[in-house]
Amino acid sequence: GAVVSQHPSWVICKSGTSVKIECRSLDFQATTMFWYRQFPKQSLMLMATSNEGSKATYEQGVEKDKFLINHASLTLSTLTVTSAHPEDSSFYICSAPPTSTDTQYFGPGTRLTVL
Amino acid sequence: DAKTTQPTSMDCAEGRAANLPCNHSTISGNEYVYWYRQIHSQGPQYIIHGLKNNETNEMASLIITEDRKSSTLILPHATLRDTAVYYCIVNRPPNSGYALNFGKGTSLLVTP
Numbered sequence: 001g002a003v004v005s006q007h008p009s010w011v012i013c014k015s016g017t018s019v020k021i022e023c024r025s026l027d028f029q030a031t032t033m034f035w036y037r038q039f040p041k042q043s044l045m046l047m048a049t050s051n052e053g054s055k056a057t058y059e060q061g062v063e064k065d066k067f068l069i070n071h072a073s074l075t076l077s078t079l080t081v082t083s084a085h086p087e088d089s090s091f092y093i094c095s096a097p098p099t100s101t102d103t104q105y106f107g108p109g110t111r112l113t114v115l
Numbered sequence: 116d117a118k119t120t121q122p123t124s125m126d127c128a129e130g131r132a133a134n135l136p137c138n139h140s141t142i143s144g145n146e147y148v149y150w151y152r153q154i155h156s157q158g159p160q161y162i163i164h165g166l167k168n169n170e171t172n173e174m175a176s177l178i179i180t181e182d183r184k185s186s187t188l189i190l191p192h193a194t195l196r197d198t199a200v201y202y203c204i205v206n207r208p209p210n211s212g213y214a215l216n217f218g219k220g221t222s223l224l225v226t227p
Contacts, residue, residue: 093159102164104215
């Protein structure tokens with residue numbers, strides 16, 4: 001299947017700092033990418049839809065000014081958690097659907113811990 | 116999007132077939148049935164998907180009832196590495212802009 005990578009795989013930061021997470025589609029182009037987060041013992045929750053060359057679409061309850069998404073190319077989307085707080089500690093996962101298939105593939109996830 | 120109902124947990128002996136059921140009685144005609152699994156602290160892994168015909172690949176088989184209101188994922192010879200949370204999702208195709216929405220899934224434990 002198609003490969004999606006994320007960087008970093010884990011990050012620890014101090015409260016109030018910003019953290020950038022990268023999501024790359026390695027062997028296909030993706031006009032759309034999706035960002036999810038997962039709290040312990042819970043399922044994945046969709047945060048936003050990232051669209052190449054346009055603004056992201058955020059799910060209800062997700063602050064767009066706190067979770068900045070940039071989809072600058074057909075293979076890269078970034079999620080920046082601004083002024084991170086301990087409650088932002090979570091597992092962040094991106095995914096992308098190749099235009100040639102009916103499904104989507106997920107990255108390995110980024111574990112964010114805010115102290 | 117249609118919602119799904121899955122058992123919270125299941126056990127399966129190593130080497131035996133694991134049959135994971137899913138009910139999706141409100142599925143629409145343009146919605147696919149997707150199965151993913153998530154091993155602890157990893158991103159979800161695609162397993163299989165189908166629209167109305169049964170499907171088989173190197174990982175599993177997907178059996179969809181004729182009325183499409185339920186389906187079963189079959190892992191023919193479960194191994195310890197198949198222990199994971201399995202998600203059944205009904206959705207319009209993601210390449211049309213529709214993100215997959217995850218429920219709680221079934222936690223499958225494969226035992227020696």
